[in-house]
Amino acid sequence: MRLAIAFALTVAQALAGPAQAGVNEALDDHILPGFERFAGASADLDAAARADCTAPALAVPFHAAFDAWLAVGDLRLGPSETGALAIAFWPDTRGFTEKTLTGLIQQENPIANDPEAFADLSIAGRGLFAIEMLMFDPDFADYGPESYGCALVRALTADLARQAAALERGWAESFAAVLRSAGAADNARFLSEEEAVRAIYTQILAGLQFTIGSRIGRPMGSFERPRPARAEARRSGRSLTNVLGATEASVMLAEALADWPLPETRAALARVRDTAAAIEDPAFADVDDPAARFRLEVLQQAVAAMASSIETEIGARLGLSAGFNAQDGD
Amino acid sequence: MTTRRNFLASLVAVTASPRLGWAAVGSPAYIAAAQLPDGVHVLVGLDLAGAETFRVPLPARGHAGAAHPAQAEAVVFARRPGYFALVIDAGTGRVLHELMPPKGHQFNGHGVYIDGGATLVTVEQMAEGSAGRIGLWDVASGYTRIDGFATHGIGPHDVRLMPDGRTLVVANGGIETDPTDRTKLNLDTMCPNLAYLGAGGDLLEKVELDQELAQNSIRHLAVASDGRVGFAMQWEGEPGMGWPLLGLHRRGERPVLAEAPLADELAMKGYAGSVAFSADESEIAITSPRGGRLNRFAPDGRFVAAEAREDVCGIAPHPDGFIASDGLGGLIALGCEGARPLARHECAWDNHIVPL
Numbered sequence: 306m307r308l309a310i311a312f313a314l315t316v317a318q319a320l321a322g323p324a325q326a327g328v329n330e331a332l333d334d335h336i337l338p339g340f341e342r343f344a345g346a347s348a349d350l351d352a353a354a355r356a357d358c359t360a361p362a363l364a365v366p367f368h369a370a371f372d373a374w375l376a377v378g379d380l381r382l383g384p385s386e387t388g389a390l391a392i393a394f395w396p397d398t399r400g401f402t403e404k405t406l407t408g409l410i411q412q413e414n415p416i417a418n419d420p421e422a423f424a425d426l427s428i429a430g431r432g433l434f435a436i437e438m439l440m441f442d443p444d445f446a447d448y449g450p451e452s453y454g455c456a457l458v459r460a461l462t463a464d465l466a467r468q469a470a471a472l473e474r475g476w477a478e479s480f481a482a483v484l485r486s487a488g489a490a491d492n493a494r495f496l497s498e499e500e501a502v503r504a505i506y507t508q509i510l511a512g513l514q515f516t517i518g519s520r521i522g523r524p525m526g527s528f529e530r531p532r533p534a535r536a537e538a539r540r541s542g543r544s545l546t547n548v549l550g551a552t553e554a555s556v557m558l559a560e561a562l563a564d565w566p567l568p569e570t571r572a573a574l575a576r577v578r579d580t581a582a583a584i585e586d587p588a589f590a591d592v593d594d595p596a597a598r599f600r601l602e603v604l605q606q607a608v609a610a611m612a613s614s615i616e617t618e619i620g621a622r623l624g625l626s627a628g629f630n631a632q633d634g635d
Numbered sequence: 636m637t638t639r640r641n642f643l644a645s646l647v648a649v650t651a652s653p654r655l656g657w658a659a660v661g662s663p664a665y666i667a668a669a670q671l672p673d674g675v676h677v678l679v680g681l682d683l684a685g686a687e688t689f690r691v692p693l694p695a696r697g698h699a700g701a702a703h704p705a706q707a708e709a710v711v712f713a714r715r716p717g718y719f720a721l722v723i724d725a726g727t728g729r730v731l732h733e734l735m736p737p738k739g740h741q742f743n744g745h746g747v748y749i750d751g752g753a754t755l756v757t758v759e760q761m762a763e764g765s766a767g768r769i770g771l772w773d774v775a776s777g778y779t780r781i782d783g784f785a786t787h788g789i790g791p792h793d794v795r796l797m798p799d800g801r802t803l804v805v806a807n808g809g810i811e812t813d814p815t816d817r818t819k820l821n822l823d824t825m826c827p828n829l830a831y832l833g834a835g836g837d838l839l840e841k842v843e844l845d846q847e848l849a850q851n852s853i854r855h856l857a858v859a860s861d862g863r864v865g866f867a868m869q870w871e872g873e874p875g876m877g878w879p880l881l882g883l884h885r886r887g888e889r890p891v892l893a894e895a896p897l898a899d900e901l902a903m904k905g906y907a908g909s910v911a912f913s914a915d916e917s918e919i920a921i922t923s924p925r926g927g928r929l930n931r932f933a934p935d936g937r938f939v940a941a942e943a944r945e946d947v948c949g950i951a952p953h954p955d956g957f958i959a960s961d962g963l964g965g966l967i968a969l970g971c972e973g974a975r976p977l978a979r980h981e982c983a984w985d986n987h988i989v990p991l
Contacts, residue, residue: 386928386943387898398875401897428898493974494943496965503963504945507927628946629670629962629983630908630924634869635698635715635744635792635854 327562328501332481334561339377339554340473346373347462347469350436354462358455359448360440363462367440370465371433371543375550376557379512382504383483384475391428392468394435395537396519402438405430406445406457413453417460424464432468434538436461441540503625505562509555510620513612516555520548521605524589531592539588545581552577552608559615567618573611580604654706657991660725661688665951666709666989667960668697669982677982678711678723683954685966685977691728694721699745699793699987703774704752709989710734712757715817717742720757722778732778740768740783741814744792744854748774749800756803758791759783762814767791767807769836784836788828789821792854798862802839803832806866808852822871827853829866829884842890844882851878857910857919862886863934865912865919870905880907881921883936893919893936902926902941909987914952920969922959924948924986929959931969942967942974949988960984 350366357363377385378393394402405427409416416422423431439445439458448454484504487495495501519537524544526532536544556574560567580603591597620626657663663680670676676696680688697711707725720742722732736742736759746757755778757770767786772778788807795804809827811820826849829842844851850872857865866882877900881893894900904925912919918939922929924946931939946962955970958977961984966977 381902383943386902387896387941390898390901396875398873399877428896491975493967493976496963496967496976496979500945500963500965507945628924628927630946630948630986631927631962633714633924633986634906635908635986 327564328484328487328498328505330564331505331558331562332484335554335558336377336380337473337477337481339373340469340476343370343373343377344466344469344473346370347466351459351462351466354459357450358458359450360446363436363440363458367433367436367541368543371437371538371541372546372550374433375547376554379515379551379554380508381511382508383480384472388468388472388475392432392465392472394429394432396523396535397429397434401427401429402434406435406438409457410445410453417453417456420460420463420467423460424467426464431461431464433465436465437538437541499623502562502623505558506619506623506625509559509562509615510612512551512555513608513615516548516551517605517608517612520544520551521601521608524592525598525601525605526592528595528598531598533588533590533592536589536592539590542588544589545584545587548604548608549578549581552611555615556611559619563619563622565622567614569614570611570618573607573614577604577607577611580607654708654724655726656705657702657707657725660707663688663725664991665958666700666702666725666991667949667987668693668700668711668985669964669980670696670985671982678709678725678728679980679982680725681966681988683958685958685968687980689725691723691725693723693728694730697721697985700989701746701748701755702989702991703748704991706752710746710755712742712744712746715741715743716762716812716814717744720746734772734778736770737780737783739763740770743767743790745794747794747796747803749796749803754781756794756796758786758794758805760790760812765790765811765820767805769794769803769805769832782836784832786832787830787838787841789825790827790852793856795856795858795864797831797858797864798860801834803834804856804858804864805830805832806853806856808854808869809849810852810871819871822850825849825852825871827851827868829853829864829882829890831886840886842884844890844892848878851880853882855907855910857912859912859916859934861916863912863916865910866890867907867910867921869907874905875901876905877901878905880905880923881910881919881930881932881936883919883934891936893932893938895930895932895938895941899930899938899941902928903930908948909950911950911952911957913956914954915956918956920950920957920959922947922950924962929969931957940973942969944974946983948986949984951988951990958988960988 350370353366484501487501488497524536665681676693698714700711702709712720720734740759743760755772759768771782773781786805790808790810792808793806809825831839851868855867864884879892879894882890884890903923906925907921920931927945928943949960955968957969964980
């Protein structure tokens with residue numbers, strides 16, 4: 306009898322496929338709670354700004370909101386495909402954030418007191434990096450409690466809380482069902498269960514690539530020309546924190562997606578932590594010192610090694626590889 | 636509209652070689668190249684429901700294809716740098732003709748049948764320097780090379796016939812490539828253009844974008860029945876700029892850039908792989924396999940909507956609006972009310988889906 310039950314379970318699992326189980330766990334163990342926590346942390350930041358909008362008063366809730374964001378911030382799927390950019394507009398290659406904020410402040414644009422109009426503002430002028438610039442950039446951070454800058458910070462935190470709640474709803478009430486119903490007759494987004502697994506797996510690797518190429522690669526620049534001013538969240542001194550937070554999040558998501566252990570990935574994450582501990586400047590401002598640049602390069606290699614481990618431990622096992630057309634480039 | 640010349644030409648083409656028409660291979664609405672799970676490449680005919688009407692093997696991965704308007708044969712171009720193009724019998728898969736570009740030339744992407752199928756037009760570049768050339772081939776005599784002329788640009792990739800039945804529009808991508816591989820040599824100085832050429836190769840009009848968009852390579856084309864041209868671009872400059880990737884042009888006017896909201900633009904990853912007008916020409920769409928999505932616009936350039944689909948690249952008109960194909964084997968139809976799945980095949984659809 307026990308054998309029969311065990312056999313029945315195995316058959317049921319085989320029919321459901323390891324794929325389906327992984328998608329549910331990725332959603333329920335990591336993605337949905339992550340958006341819930343970020344929505345909570347954003348609401349806390351907004352509440353703090355309403356009580357006291359000045360930069361020193363907001364440092365703790367700002368960092369808490371950014372930390373919460375990193376757990377889910379590299380996802381570019383469903384509501385996050387475009388929604389993530391309005392929360393974390395970086396890299397800002399064309400300097401849109403500074404331009405937008407400077408324009409608003411110079412005009413004392415009344416949009417700061419109009420929440421509905423504010424939602425139509427360019428995504429470059431909203432979200433965590435706009436708040437960071439106002440709070441931490443010396444050109445902006447000295448705003449007083451009665452100033453336009455203060456009103457703008459409150460408008461930004463209110464907008465962030467609204468966006469975070471919308472993202473949480475978008476995932477929980479809509480897109481999670483699209484992932485869970487992969488392969489259903491009316492699902493044009495995912496034509497099979499395997500496609501949903503693949504989509505999440507692709508997000509994990511793309512997030513790590515972003516950390517390797519942008520979070521670490523942009524400030525590294527070239528050996529002849531390091532670019533410390535291109536470090537992510539350098540104004541708030543979070544560049545290294547973001548590398549670590551995003552990397553940890555990708556392992557959590559990978560472990561939720563895979564219903565088997567990932568020992569090589571775990572070991573690679575420990576190595577990422579070790580190499581990060583050797584970094585002296587958390588904003589990578591010392592990258593023009595060859596020794597510091599070398600340490601950053603070692604960190605970059607450690608993250609790349611971790612991505613390879615995930616490819617081995619998940620991608621190879623599921624037979625997933627990069628897109629046929631995305632790779633062709635013609 | 637069938638001109639007398641076209642009619643006579645097609646008559647000659649059909650009578651000269653007793654070849655089967657498309658009805659003999661299930662009257663496909665589209666042809667598309669694909670890779671099977673075992674790595675074999677095939678050319679597939681598809682009906683409007685996304686079902687297969689024929690499948691024949693290809694000797695290698697191709698880039699684009701062009702379907703003969705009457706006979707059940709298609710020309711498939713090698714991936715760049717293209718040393719050959721193959722004319723495939725859609726009924727048997729037999730290679731009817733192997734086209735070799737003239738010495739010093741390379742096929743560089745696409746081609747199109749004109750004169751009712753009497754002539755094949757190929758896009759070529761000089762191996763050294765990448766200067767663009769058009770090749771003309773006579774179909775009835777077994778695809779003999781009959782003429783060639785300049786495209787008035789570097790690194791051309793796509794070519795289409797304008798509704799007047801004579802004028803060619805060419806996407807001169809602007810990129811000089813290494814003669815032996817696809818290494819890009821001139822990204823700092825590239826200068827793409829859209830060129831309209833007369834039947835004899837005379838330059839009728841050349842369109843260039845503003846200098847800040849010089850690194851936006853004009854690569855793929857769609858032409859509407861009223862002569863509007865949509866051109867899809869691939870950004871070769873610094874990533875993350877979010878420049879528009881679709882332009883619209885009408886002869887004699889300034890081009891209009893179709894801009895999506897910034898987040899939707901950035902999600903395309905600076906890369907549009909294909910472009911098509913919808914069946915009723917009320918919309919135009921570009922695909923991005925890198926972004927896993929497609930952006931839809933009105934013909935005046937206004938953004939309409941986006942649709943997410945992994946590794947999507949091929950796009951063509953469909954009674955719903957559009958049909959899109961992807962590297963996961965999916966075929967979806969897109970209409971005003973969004974997307975619906977048509978079919979999923981065990982293959983990876985290659986870059987383009989070609990309507991018949």
